[in-house]
Amino acid sequence: MIEIRDLRRVFGGVVALDGVTLSLGEGERRAVIGPNGAGKTTLINALAGETTPTGGTIRLGGQDITRLRPWQRARLGLAHVFQRTxxxxxxxxxxxxxxxxxxxxxxxxxxxxxxRAEYAEAAAVLERVGLAGREGVAARALSHGERRQLELAVALAQRPHVLLLDEPTAGMSPLETARITELIAGLDRALTILIVEHDMDVVFRLADRVTVLHEGRVIADGTAADVRGDVRVHDVYLGKAVTVA
Ligand SMILES: Nc1ncnc2c1ncn2[C@@H]1O[C@H](COP(=O)(O)OP(=O)(O)OP(=O)(O)O)[C@@H](O)[C@H]1O
Ligand SMILES: [Mg+2]
Structure with missing residues (x-):
């Protein structure tokens, strides 16, 4: 579904992506983890077309989309939930x-x-993300957690084939995190999901496979169990963030 080859992105002197190669099968749920500044958001933005890569290629369902505008990618079934609202x-x-x-x-x-049909569909999607009863509230008057739920609703309303989620649970309460995690877990299994997430409980609940980025490079890629057991991952990331059972 997604094939990323040797992707590079340089900002001035900063190498945000340093030759990332990664592929996702149809219906796969992949988490990308890594410390702050590892290049996770740059990777998602390059996939969504929000940033132009310095080198490398991105294919979606076999088609080269590296140079397409964000709206052209949306037309091809890509939906993006940003790290910031x-x-x-x-x-x-x-x-x-x-x-x-x-x-x-x-x-x-x-x-x-x-x-009217659009409003009926909107109401159904809002109910699905747990915002029933909040339909009439302005986005700016919603709580932070509710705004994240609304962003997910906006993405789902596009009926995407691929969903890109950049830290959907950031700043949420534990209850909101649990709720949105279960909501994502319950999405159509045909939907391909790439999620950037710091919360390891969320990662291990949602992801089939985990890719670890560090300084713009993939340093580990495998099942959740593989990644938990990888010594390099502990050194750069996991050891600091969680106690691994
Ligand atoms: N627009 C930009 N201009 C200059 N440097 C940038 C820009 N966007 C990202 N960078 C740099 O590229 C590197 C990767 O940033 P990125 O936002 O992709 O990291 P991240 O893994 O998403 O981090 P976080 O976990 O904090 O969200 C960082 O060093 C960052 O400062
Ligand atoms: Mg980020």
Whole structure:
């Protein structure tokens, strides 16, 4: 589904991605972990088209998408939840999702009033992410955790084939984290998911495989059990973050 080959991204003198090669099968759930500054967000942004790689290629379902704009990738079924909030702050939760539904159905619809069908679909998606009863609240008036739920709703409203999640649980309470983790776990198994996450409980609950980035390079890649047992991973990351059973 996704094939990343020798991906590089340099910002001035900083090598954020230093030759990352990675592939994800259809329906795979992959976590990318690594310390702050490892290049995780740069990798996700390169996949979504938010940043242009300095070198290397990205393929989606066999098609080279390395140079496509973000909206062209969205059309091909890629949805992205950013590390920082990207919502229409003054609009209600319902309007935020209805716009995503409308955009999926055809961009021209954005210039018309959003029809009833889009609102019905938005309500269903909002209920699915646990925001039933909050539809009319402006995005900026929602709690941090609710805004993350809303971002997931906006992504799901695009009916993606691939979902890119950059720290969806960051800043959430333990209860909100547990809720959103179970929600992601329950998504359609056909959906390919790439999740960047610091919370190891979330990683081991959701991921089939784990890739460890360090200074822009993949230093380990394997099943959750493989990665737990990898000495280099402990040195750079896991040992500091969690007690491994
Ligand atoms: N737009 C940018 N301009 C300059 N440097 C950048 C830019 N974006 C990222 N970097 C640098 O690239 C490196 C990788 O950053 P990135 O945000 O991908 O890390 P990350 O693994 O997502 O970290 P975190 O866990 O803190 O979110 C860092 O050294 C960062 O300072
Ligand atoms: Mg990041």
């Amino acid at each position: 990207e919502l229409f702050a003054p609009l209600s939760a319902r309007d935020n999702v209805a716009l995503a539904v409308a955009a999926r159905r055809g961009p021209y619809r954005l210039f018309r009033a959003v029809p």
